[in-house]
Every structure is written in structure tokens, then in C-alpha cells.
Amino acid sequence: MAEPASIEKSRIIDQGIEKGAEGLTPERIEKVITGMLKSEGGARLKTYVETCVHCGLCSDACHFYLSFDKDPRYSPAGKVKQTIAQVVQKKGRVSVDFIKQAAEISYTECNLCRRCAMYCPFGIDVAYMMLFMRRICHLLGVTPQYIQDTAHSHSATFNQMWIKEDEWIDTLQWQEEEAQDEIPTLRIPLEKEGADIMYSVIGPEPKFRAQLIYQAAVIMNVAGINWTMPATPGWDNSDMCMYTGDTEMMARLKRSHFETAMRLKVKRIVMGECGHAFRSVYDMGNRALGWKMPPIPVVHAIEFYYELLKAGKIKVTKKYEPPVTLHDPCNIVRGRGLHDMYRYVAHALCENVVEMYPNREHNYCCSAGGGVINCGPPFKNKRVDGNRVKAKQIFDAKTRGAKTVIAPCHNCHGGLEDIILQNELGMELKFLADIIYEVMEKPE
Amino acid sequence: MHDIYNFVSGPLVWIAFILFIGGSLYQLISRAMLASKKDQAVYSYMSPFFALRSIFHWIIPFGSVNSRSKPVFTIATFIFHLCLILAPVFLFAHVALINETWGISWWFISDSGADIMTVLVILVCLFFLGRRLFLRDVKYLTSVSDYVILGLVAAPFITGFWAYHQLPGYPVMMIAHMLAGEILLAAIPFTKLSHMLFFPFTRGYIGSEFGAVRHARDW
Numbered sequence: 001m002a003e004p005a006s007i008e009k010s011r012i013i014d015q016g017i018e019k020g021a022e023g024l025t026p027e028r029i030e031k032v033i034t035g036m037l038k039s040e041g042g043a044r045l046k047t048y049v050e051t052c053v054h055c056g057l058c059s060d061a062c063h064f065y066l067s068f069d070k071d072p073r074y075s076p077a078g079k080v081k082q083t084i085a086q087v088v089q090k091k092g093r094v095s096v097d098f099i100k101q102a103a104e105i106s107y108t109e110c111n112l113c114r115r116c117a118m119y120c121p122f123g124i125d126v127a128y129m130m131l132f133m134r135r136i137c138h139l140l141g142v143t144p145q146y147i148q149d150t151a152h153s154h155s156a157t158f159n160q161m162w163i164k165e166d167e168w169i170d171t172l173q174w175q176e177e178e179a180q181d182e183i184p185t186l187r188i189p190l191e192k193e194g195a196d197i198m199y200s201v202i203g204p205e206p207k208f209r210a211q212l213i214y215q216a217a218v219i220m221n222v223a224g225i226n227w228t229m230p231a232t233p234g235w236d237n238s239d240m241c242m243y244t245g246d247t248e249m250m251a252r253l254k255r256s257h258f259e260t261a262m263r264l265k266v267k268r269i270v271m272g273e274c275g276h277a278f279r280s281v282y283d284m285g286n287r288a289l290g291w292k293m294p295p296i297p298v299v300h301a302i303e304f305y306y307e308l309l310k311a312g313k314i315k316v317t318k319k320y321e322p323p324v325t326l327h328d329p330c331n332i333v334r335g336r337g338l339h340d341m342y343r344y345v346a347h348a349l350c351e352n353v354v355e356m357y358p359n360r361e362h363n364y365c366c367s368a369g370g371g372v373i374n375c376g377p378p379f380k381n382k383r384v385d386g387n388r389v390k391a392k393q394i395f396d397a398k399t400r401g402a403k404t405v406i407a408p409c410h411n412c413h414g415g416l417e418d419i420i421l422q423n424e425l426g427m428e429l430k431f432l433a434d435i436i437y438e439v440m441e442k443p444e
Numbered sequence: 445m446h447d448i449y450n451f452v453s454g455p456l457v458w459i460a461f462i463l464f465i466g467g468s469l470y471q472l473i474s475r476a477m478l479a480s481k482k483d484q485a486v487y488s489y490m491s492p493f494f495a496l497r498s499i500f501h502w503i504i505p506f507g508s509v510n511s512r513s514k515p516v517f518t519i520a521t522f523i524f525h526l527c528l529i530l531a532p533v534f535l536f537a538h539v540a541l542i543n544e545t546w547g548i549s550w551w552f553i554s555d556s557g558a559d560i561m562t563v564l565v566i567l568v569c570l571f572f573l574g575r576r577l578f579l580r581d582v583k584y585l586t587s588v589s590d591y592v593i594l595g596l597v598a599a600p601f602i603t604g605f606w607a608y609h610q611l612p613g614y615p616v617m618m619i620a621h622m623l624a625g626e627i628l629l630a631a632i633p634f635t636k637l638s639h640m641l642f643f644p645f646t647r648g649y650i651g652s653e654f655g656a657v658r659h660a661r662d663w
Contacts, residue, residue, distance in 0.1 A: 044479070056585055057517075081584075081585060118662050121502055121643075122642070
């Protein structure tokens, strides 16, 4: 017969979840959930929960399931069974412990990578249901501490990393000066009204990956792009509120981003190599604001590099020699179909490209996305162990000669870095911009 | 016995069809209204081209990566769904009954063909039962209602086979067969069997999201 959904497995203690749950009562839980089901629980939720026939065909789609020895609790439908399906069936009459467990599952055991939607014959969107569960947890105040801190930063500063306005401007000017040592005429134009492109990045770039801004400035200048960066809040395209379930704040962040671009009267937004930010600007945040598609064209770095290389605005002096393998980030491959442009760019820059399998839309997630890496150290081991299939995939590419892994996404970088270290894969990890900067023709 | 037979083969048939057709219409219309109230995204993003593209890839055998990676299941499930629908609709006895009542008829399959299809449905039901009992992930997902539904689907075929071959006690089985068929029909709109109604919409919607917005394949 069926196994109960709530077999004990050791739960991870997270201060945010624990403290948040302290003040909860079953009555409050029921009130919040019935309110949510009434206001936001529509036809999709009802149909998904009622249509799933428990066939288990989604199981093999999930890297957590595959990596944890096919433990059924990690299968996509298994995670639904332990969380939102019970919420719907019991109409919110669930315990405080249930909410704590549901928070851990929905925030840290699902990357919202949407791979399972491609394995379910009915196309049931498990990511949608996990986000619904997260939204309930957010409204109940039960969210993991680390990701909630970034959400607080978003609320207070409109960026993810508590960066103050002057620090932001200072960082850009610092990178401009650094880069001027190399190209004396180089500028990072701030607040240039009417530029063709507003270049936007995520909070962590000025915080601890400032060299990426340097490289972007070099690429823009060499390619002769009429571009600008904003000096006001709205520069950060990242969005952890999208992942905590704070839809209201997600919408405010995206409005600020779009309005900044409109104030600068640019033709389009080009974003750095980030996946979740792209999802937020292109897919989710715009919808929360009532825009079917973004109100201003949004171009991911891969597509932008593709345009530059194709138009010959960037020339390659000598291709990158060590064989590279390509990690496909979910949010721009399953989320935007950029895999072919990605390959065009990689082949234009590198001597030798070794494919990982499965790839393109069928790639395995890095296990960092969906806000999972942002839930911080308490969940790190589970996140890295939960993606042994990725380690295997990378190792397999290594046996076929790959020395460098390219991951054109910040979260993927964080996740793969941990996977490479823990599994002692001994491979280098790079953004596309790292390689472009290295191989491109620059003015003498 | 005759009273029961008359009831099961008369009023109950009407009730079953009314519940099946009426219930299906109710579910589809009420769900469409709910979507227009709370899930405008479904209407905004639904694209007939990409919806059909996705449905097409999932209704042909081995049209998706997942179905290629599970060949036994794929063959079993396609045989199952085909026979499940074709056998009762084109069974000679069923066509003859309709012809007697309303004077309309259509093409039918030979009795031996229907017999094979019936056995196939029963065998695949056993295969599904085996999956629920022995595959760890499927077992974990399975609740009592899943066994009940499997039983509901198998029952008309088991009893039909029994009655047709006039095995011992077949007059009772004949009544059980009609009853089981009626219960199954009536259950479709109100249980997980409603995937028969909603499949084109769930698949079509995700196909539209993947195709029109995300420019990616979903199979």
C-alpha cells in the first residue's frame, strides 16, 4: 500500500524557518492558506493537483531525486505530495511542523528548473506549485534566513547586496579607472540619456565580482556600443523576492528596473550573464506588473555577444585553447531557448567545445538556482550532494578532454564551483565574458 | 434478477451518460470560468500553434525524450489508452445495442479483435498495478484512491471478458459489466480520470509557454 507522505527525515535547522514558525498557530495557518487559495489559487493549481495521476514519470527529471539514490521524497510529484497537494486537500488545516517541512522542501529541495514539466506527459508545472507553496510560507513569515536577508536588502535598497547608492557609483568609477589603464579612452557612461543600451547587472557583481563590470566595459567600448549604466536604484536586475514568494516586492523591483530604463530613454536593456534575473525581468516580474512581455526589450548577455560576434563588432585574435564544456543554465535555455546562440558564441571563441549530456533544454540544473544557494550555509551540503548527477556529467566531459566549464549564469557559477570543489573535479570555471575578454582584439 | 437487469440496462445507462457528458461539460466550463477570473495568464499565453505542437509530440509514441527513455511503459500506455477507448466504442455488441435502440450504427471490430484488446487492457492494468506496488517512487506517490481508480478502469473489461466467454455465473457478470461501465463513465469527470478532459489544456498551456514565450521545446 501507499507510504505516508511524512516519513521522518532529518530536517535542517534554519533560524529563519524556526523563528518564523514560533508565532504560528493552526488557526493562523488555516486563515492565511484559505485566503491564499481564495485569492490566488485558480484553475492552474486546481487542475495540476487534480490531474496528476501519480505515475512517477517526472521522477527521473529531477537531479535531487537522481542524486539521492532515487529517494522518492525528492521526486517532483513526491515534493508536491508532501507540500501543496496536502495544503489543497486539507484546505489549510495543517500543522506548524508541516509548514516548517513544506518550507524546507519548497525553498531548498526544488530549484524551480522546470525540467520536470518536460517529463510529465500532462505538462504539469511543478515549479509553479512550489512557488505557490513558497508564497504561502512567505505570507506566514516562514522563510529561510539567508534568502530572507537578501529579500530585505531588496526592500530597503532595491538591490540584493545592501549596496548604497554612492558605493555603486564609486564601484563603477573604480572599474572605469582600472580599465583606463588598459584602454585610455574607455568610459562607463553613467546616466546617459538616449543611449541605445542600458546595461544592468546583479548586486553581487559590484559586491564581489567587479571584474565582470570591467570586462563588460571593455567589450562595450571595443564594440563601439552607445551604452549607459544607471546611477540610481533600479540598476540591479536580480530578484530574490521572486523566489521567497514576495510577489509584491518582485513587482516593485521590476517596475524600478523598467522605469530606470525608460527614464534613460534607452532602446533596450542588456543584462549580464545571470539566469534568475533574466527569468525575473523576462518572465515573472513583468507579469506581476501586468506586462505580457517586458515593456522594453530585454536581451541576455549570450544573445548580445551573439549579435556582436555575428556582426563582427568583436574580433577574436586567437581562440581559447583549453577544451571547454558548456553548462546550460535553466532560466535562459528552458526559459529563453538561447542554447543555439550560446553554442555559436562558444564555437566562435573556443578551439574545442565538448558537449555535456544531456544538454540544451534537457540539461541538469546546477542545483543553486531557484534561490536554493541563497538559502545559505545550512543547506549547502544538501544542495551539493543533491547534484551528484551534475558532477558526473562534468566528469564525463572531463574524460573527453574538457578542461574548462563555461557557465553563463551567476547562480550556476556558485553552484558549479561548489560541485567542482567537493568532487575534486579540478576544472576551471568561466563566464563567457571572461573568455571574450581574454581572446578579443583590443586597441593597442 | 430481471428487475435489476432492466434498471441497470435502462435508467442507469441514462444516468451514467448524463453524469459523464454533463459532468464533463460542467468541469470544462467551470474551469474555464475560474481561469478567466484568476488565471488570465492561461488565456494570454495560450497559443494554438505551440499548444498543438506540444500535444502532437506527446500523443505520438516515442515523440518525447521521456517516452523514448521508458520504451516498455510507452508501448504499454499507448496500447492501453487506444484499446480502452476503441474496444468499447467499436465492439459489435455495443454497436448492435445502439442500433436496436436508435437505429444508428457504425463500423465495428471483430469479436476476436475486441477480445484481444480486452485482454491487453487487463494486462496493462496489471502492469500499472505492479508499478504501484513495486516501483519505489510510484509506490510512494500512490494513495488508496489510485488503486480504486485502477480497479474502476479494469472492472468493465474483466466483467465483459467474463460475460462474453460465458464463464460460470456470467448472467450476474453481465449485470456487473454494465454497472462497472456506468460507474466508470460517471467517474471520469469527477476523479483523476479527468485527465482525459484536461490533458489538451495542461499540455497545450505548457507547450505555449515553452514555445511562444521561452522559445524552447517541451518534449
